Amino acid sequence: MQIRKHLKLKEVFLSLSLFFLASNLLFANSLPNFTSIVDKNIDAVVIVNAKKNVNNSTSQQPNLPDEFKPFFDRFFENNPMPNEQYRQTPSFGSGFIISQDGYVMTNNHVVSGADKITITLNDESIHNAELVGSDKRSDLALLKIDMDNLPVVTIGNSSDLKLGEWVLAIGSPFGFDRTVTAGIVSGKKRNLPNENYVPYIQTDVAINPGNSGGPLFNLNGEVVGVNAQIYTRSGGFMGVSFAIPSETLKDVYNQLKKSGRVKRGWLGIFIQQVDKELAESFGLDKPKGALVARILDDSPAAKADIRQGDVILKFANEDISNSKDLPLLVGTTEVNSVIKIELMRDNKIISKFITIEELPEDKTIARMQESKIDFTTVSGITVKDIDDTIKKSLNILGGVRVEKISLSQRNSSKIRINDVITKINGTSVLNTKNFKSIVGSLKTNSTANILVYRDTAPIFLAIKILKD
Secondary structure, rough: OOHHHHHHHHHHHHHHHHHHHHHHHHHHHHHOOOOOOOOOOHHHHEEEEEEEEEOOOOOOOOOHHHHOOOOEEHHHHOOOOOOEEEEEEEEEEEOOOOOOOEEEOHHHHHHOOOOOOEEOOOOEEEOOOEEEEEOOOOOOOEEOOOOOOOOEEEEEHHOOOOOEEEEEEEHHHOOOOOOEEEEEEEEEEEOOOOOOOOOEEEEEOOOOOOOOEEEEEOOOOOOEEEEEEEEEEOOOOOOOOOEEHHHHHHHHHHHHHOOOOOEEEEOOEEEEOHHHHHHHHHHOOOOOOEEEEOOOOOHHHHHHOOOOEEEEEEEOOOOOOOOOHHHHHOOOOOOEEEEEEEEEOEEEEEEEEOOOOOOOOHHHHHHHHHHHHEEEOOOEEEEEEEOOHHHHHOOOOEEEEEEEHHHHHHHHOOOOOEEEEEEEEEEEEEOHHHHHHHHOOOOOOOEEEEEEOOOOOOEEEEEEEOOO
């Protein structure tokens, strides 16, 4: 009896062992084999080295918004020589050959401001590279080396990518040339801070300094993205990486090759997202579209009679389901083309035709904004006028928004940036001119009560009237 039990247990154990072995083999066989993709493309992946002479006092930090510098990294390394007034700062990254006659794509931030750029090929040969053109807004740059019959990559369609799909990166993280990492597509059409013209692909592929500008491949061995940024608290990979999609890559490549610069369409408006409450107030059945918060003077939108408070629902027959969809559509529209848009105004859907103009430089747009907005500083508080959309959302007739607060005012009151001031000592504040007049009439070192809206909630605060 004991022998029979022992035999049965051995049979069960053997069956379970065979089951787990078969399961492991089945799982292993279901995982992709990347070797053929690597063999086919690794010769077309290059190392990009850029050097520039800079003053030792020059900041080495990437040009990112302050609140996001701890989190978003573009990948380059600088090695200063502190005992010299000027130094050569090497910046290295990756790139890939896009045509047999020597055109190479990489990131703009890898080569930006470089005095000398070299390309290292897979055979370790080093070649001087010419900067054909670069585009800061998409963070792409096109280089050219004087060679022929080079191995090239095939460009695929990033729009065909699906969440969970396997992707592969080849690059040179930390100088370890032609490193291969793999992962899956985690998200699509991601909008990053100050990045309005790139619908980033999010992946969990391990990307680190030196990968920047390198290709992201699908399982067909096609380039579907250019690795560009990571989300990080530590400075290294934390499982969230971002790549510029191949649709953006193709458009920028063709324009840079043709003219050395990229033209983008422009409406000249500032937009915001439509939430549930705003949708109801504008007569929409659900949150959708792009709400026009502001229109710049002499812009395409101003010429086409687009108005503040309009909700743009369609652009060239494309539905605007989210406000972030509009800049991407406008940016890729051919300059001087006439486009039909559909919008909601006064609870009615109307159509407008607008001639798309070329997007100006950021500095030009900034000057246009400054010339339009009225700012004033009184008692250590800098305020600006608010638009009709904010007035409507808060159900107020007027007010000013706090833009800056002096150290002395911060120490003596609880007022915050973005507070909307509507009353001072019971007197309504209509605009910046009115605000300056009211505060100017109060005695220095006296205390005034103000009514502000903070996150749509009205609260009273006390402020000290300081000498300017």
